[in-house]
Amino acid sequence: PALEVRGLVRHFAAPRGKGSVRAVDGVSLTVGRGEVVGLVGESGSGKSTVGRCVVRLDTPTAGTVRIGGTDITRLSRRRLRPLRKDFNIVYQDPSASLDPRMRVSRIVGEPLLLHRVVSGTALRGCTRDEVRGRVEELLGQVGLPPGTADRRPHELSGGQRQRVSIARALAVDPMLLVADEPTSALDVSVQASVLNLLADLQRDRGFGCLFITHDLAAVEFLADRIAVMYLGEIIETAPAAELFAAPKHPYTQALLSAVPVPDPPVQRARKRIVLQGDLSGSALGPGLPGPGGVAQTVDHCRFHTRCPLAFDRCRTEAPEHRTLPGPGGTRTVACHLVADDGTAPDAAAAHVR
């Protein structure tokens, strides 16, 4: 696989010494080469922290991150540097991640030069013109005219800037791209074109992609598989089509009930589940870090405060992560009410009662 995450934990010190905030609390996931895995959840669920740990912009408290089989979890900056060609990240806000003083030619050309130097291959003979040529080729691949190379970020639109950061991220042909809300800071009118671009590039180049978003329509369009995160934990995973056709976890059912479907009768029949409250200040309060920062063992379902189906057991016992059989490969779910054969409760029915 391009990416293998096992038992990832990231705790932060809570303000005023009150224990720790468990932003990520035992996440495991795999992204195959050429596979797009969508990581979805509300803001505050910990999905961006997973992304930052994967590309080592943040260091996990515990657990392991492997890129193409290499454990990068605790490598020093120096040892990590040559490996950085294998993975890259595109952020939500391209303006914040592009140096305003640099021209696009340098922004996109820099990783090219850097990694040729580091990996020791053929910088000799790689002339300025050759780098320039490659930059223009990359710009063309992300749908920008060659002249863009001489502009600076502020001379470009938001959509063009995001195309530049995609070109930079893909310059050295990584096997894994983490895309963290790559379209949510963009005008609605250009979001679709940037998503299409990502889909085309992914198909042509075959990199693995961890696509982090709260936009379910986007994830349905792009992802092969989806993992749903809630309060630092993945509560359901499934092939994308199966998740949309039959969400098992009550939280996933609630999330998907808000996505418009193109078929009017289906839309009318579908009941919207409106969850009470949000993630702020709920169960993601201060807790004590486990010994050595291992995932916190909780004695409840993290979703019980908002689940329309919660019952006594949900408040005293954490549901196991179980693997269910499915036509398109296995899926996993963590809810007491989902039976071993995959029979799931209907949160909407309980909700309107």
Ligand code: SF4
């Ligand atoms: Fe709801 Fe209980 Fe299932 Fe958690 S375990 S999702 S609270 S029914």
Ligand code: MG
């Ligand atoms: Mg985020």
